[in-house]
Amino acid sequence: MPARHCSALCRLLFALALAMPVLPAAAHRDSDAMFGAPQPPSAALPLVAVSGTVDELIVDDRVTGTTTHYLVLRAEGGKKFALDGTGLQALAKGAKVEVIGRPAGASLFVTDVRWVAPAPKTEPDSVATATVQGIVTVFHADYFAEGRGEYGLVVQGDDGQATPLSLAVVPESVRAGKSVIASGSIAADGFSLDVNDIIIVALPPPGFNGVAEAPTTNNVLVIPIKFTDSPASDAFTPTTIDTEFQTKVAPLYQEQSFDAQLLNVTVACKTTTPAGCAAHTSAGGWLLAGAATPANCNYTSVASLADSTATAAGYTLSNYKNRFYVMPYNSACGWAGLAYVGSPYQAWGNGYYQLWVTAHELGHNFTLWHSGSLYCPGQSIGPNCVGNYSVNEYGDPFDAMGNIYPGHFNAMQKSKLNWLPAGSVKTHSSGTASYTLSPIESPGQATYAVKISAASNRTYWIEYRQPIGFDSGFISNGAQVRVASPFEFPCTSCGSDDTQILDMSLGTAGVFSDAALLLGQTYIDGQYGIALNVTNVVTGSAGSLTLSVAIGSPPPTTTTLASSVNPSLVGSSVTFTATVTGTAPTGPVAFTDGGTTITGCGAVSLPAGSANSKIATCPTSAIPAGTRSIVATYAGDLSNSGSISAGLSQVVNKNLSTTGVVSSANPSVALATVSFTATVTGSGPTGPVTFADGGTAISGCAGVALVGSGNSKTATCSTAALIAGAHSIVATYSGDSSNNGSVSSSFAQLGIKASSGMNFVGNTGSTGTNTPW
Ligand SMILES: [Zn+2]
Structure with missing residues (x-):
């Protein structure tokens, strides 16, 4: 695509994009890599222009001995974009430019650069005003109400301080568990680090973010925390939080893990009450931080204050693997819940303690990402999807990592967590075979899922669900078909998903509650020669689903x-x-x-x-x-x-149109009001008509809208500006998306002096075959 400058429209679109509070989470398609490099966006997307100053992020990887420079544009207004694409070699730090390109996540794929001012002769040294050293961790914030997520990196400092990093690009080498030294300056929020340099000093320690290989119990400390400026009245109480965790959250984990993952939940100063609780709780039982709500949603400060208050109340934090902070709703945050993906196993509920938020955030602590959906018009997945798909990051309506319903995690996620018994996930790699799947909720069964690797970026997981236990809220009497990360390219906004459920019921476009493949139905992946056919379904807790899986392309068509x-x-x-x-x-x-x-x-x-x-x-x-x-x-x-x-x-x-024009009086008295009516005939014509006198638009008669209905409409205007003499009047219809424009024949309008007393008789209009007189 040749470079071109941004139109006024694309500038407007870009302004709208900037007005969005946060860009959506960029793609990640590999749970180990966590963040994939953003893919070039479709050339069909509009170009945008953004002005700013060139900066760079330098990553010095001391483990591999490589140094990488990432170009960043600091836009006017403070937003940062990673720059990718063409024409970037000449960009120097400090230069003021306008770049034209297409956004993908927080990256801009540049097609053209316009120089505003060169870089200063002496390159300005970045003055590091802040440095943190520690372990890289990943958090995820869930804006459930907006249906979007956002991730970021936090350095868990050797000094015990947690510092979020403000980055336009997540360098490929900066991954969870690595030891780093990051320097830069304090960002506008007052607590994040606006990073200029990252030094990677060590790889993750062995077993970092590993999942339990044997049944295990996690001690979970839930801390209901209030601040000096929190509302006096409580929307909910620590008693409600305790009930939710003891009767729903812990039982869900126990049920869906087949007893492999137990949660021993202590709600601070409620489940147990050490002696220190009396001095550190409100009448309602909330722990009192003794400080105001940290500004700008500084969630790491919320955690520090809650931790120190719980310690003062008598809890030994090191006894708890997971810590869950529940605070009154803080509008500065926006998200409903936030959690680290794995270490350090902390999660936050922003005014929410309910299962659908807490089970989800704890799922992130257990290293899970989201359960999304893929909508591909006219098919479940395949070539037509390219440039024409939509991914709902939370679109899977069946599990707690998806669209709000707190059901069981799906088979891929349970397998990742070692909750499914060895051998209960079958891998189908060739030929034709039949599999009988038990409901994923039913313990002690032989087979729970079939996994098919169609390609490096298309792995199917097939499972069967029944309304059992925490899954009792829905009916799904067929095979659920999901694809797992890494996902098919291109996918520039796949969100942070573990899986995407596919729609096997195309008649209800974009609806996923009926996504399952039902008895007698066949799903074909013509691209990779895979066929699934449901041959038997027995419902109920002792039920099963039998599925035929075939690999091998049938003859061509x-x-x-x-x-x-x-x-x-x-x-x-x-x-x-x-x-x-x-x-x-x-x-x-x-x-x-x-x-x-x-x-x-x-x-x-x-x-x-x-x-x-x-x-x-x-x-x-x-x-x-x-x-x-x-x-x-x-x-x-x-x-x-x-x-x-x-x-x-x-x-x-477009349809042909015809335009005719008539006058209300002809001849007319000079400088008296005369009106002209144009009649446009076409296919439901819309759009303006302009009346001209001798080739010049008549004042007040330009761009007159058509009125009426049907295929013949009129536009009328009046003028009192016609002087004595002959006037050549023409009406011009501009056309619209359905009709070509048309021009009337000219007709002669004669203006006579008021005193002449003559009585002219002549034609008063033209229909395109007008006879001038
Ligand atoms: Zn989430």
Whole structure:
């Protein structure tokens, strides 16, 4: 794509982007790597322009002996962007520039750079005003109300202080568990470190963030903490928190881990009451920090204050693996919950103590990310997704790491945590086999999941759920199909997901509560030659689901595409016909226009029957004007591989319009009011009409809107500016997205002097075949 400058529209879009409080969490597609480098965004995305000063982040990896420089743009307004793309070699620290590019997470993929001012001759040395040394940890904040998450790095200092890092780019070498020295200056929030330099001094210690290999019990200290400025009245109490953790949170973990992970929860000064509690609690039982709420949502200060108060009350913090802070709602935070992903096993509830938040945040402490969903128009996953998919980071409605419902973690997550017995996850790598899955909630069963590695970035996990225990709130009598990280490229906003559930029920677009593959249904991944077929379902706690899994591409098919009329007119009906030739092919065909599903044509079924050549049709009148690329994609079935038609170039022309104009009085008296009415006939024409006198727009008669309904509409204007003499009046219709513009014939309007007394008789209008007089 050639570089070009940003239009006014793209500047506006970018201003809107800047107005967003926080950019969404960037992609991560590898639970070990945690943060993937952002992928170049689609060239279809609008370009944006941002002005600022070039800066850099230097990472000196003493372990590998490499030093890496990352270019950063400090935008006017304080936001930071990592710069990627072309033309960056010449950028020097301190230069003032305007860059044009496309954002992806907190990165800008640059296509063009405009210099505003060169870098100073003497490069300004970054003056490090703050330095922290310690272990890198990762936190995740959950803005459940907004359906988004945000992650970041925190250095757990050797001095016991935790310091969040403000970074535009997470360097590939900076990963959880490594020992680092980070320097920079204190950020605007007053507690984060705006980082200029990171020195990596050591790799993570062995077993860092490891998961338990045998059944284990975690002591969890929940600290309900209030501040001197917290509201006097309580929306909930430590008693409610205690009840929630003892009767829901701990039992959920016990149930879903099959007793492998127990939580021994102590709500400070409620479950137990050491002698120090009396002096450090409110009448309602909250621990009192004795200080005001830390400014700017400084959650590490919240933790420090809560820890020291709990210590004063009589708790020995080192006895507890997990600490969970519950505070009254703090609007400066925005998030509902926040947690470290693994070490140091701390989590926060911002005005929330309920299971759907606390089970989720503890899940992060157990190293889990989110359970998302993938919506791919017209298919479950595949080539049509590219540039045309949406990922909901929390879109899985079935588990606590997803969309609010606090159900069991999914099979991939349970497997990651060593909660599923050895051998209960089957790996299917070739041929055809049948598997009988037990409900994932039911303990002591032989088989819970099938895992299929289709490609390096597409691993399927298939499981069966029943409304048992904490999962009793939903019905899912089919096979749930998920893909696990790392996800298919390109995926620039995959969020921080462990898994994405796929929609096996395409009729309800974007709805995932019915995502399961039901009895008798077949799912085909034509791209990798994988077929799933549910052959038996027994519901209930002792139930099971039997599934046939086949790998190996069936014979190829061909799909051809034809149009009923080409070129066509905007708004007129066109029928696209896809002909699929194979072995009695069945299954859906998706029709797209420039990569976007044509409304109503996302999944058109081929007819039943034994014919080897079948058609699917897509009647539409919704194709906009232009030369459009129409494509039909056949999904395939057990006996036929999928196939994609060649692009069909459909020319859609605008409708012709005609414009006529008449005068209210002709001749008219000079400088008396006369009105002109233009009639535009087309296909529901909209848009303005301009009336001109001798080629010059008449004052007050430019851009007059059409009124009326149907295919013939009028625009009227009046003028009192016509002087005596002959005037050549023309009405011009500009056209719209459905109609070409048109120009009336000119007609002669005669202005006469008021005193002349003459009585002219003549035509008063023109319909494009006007006879001038
Ligand atoms: Zn989360």
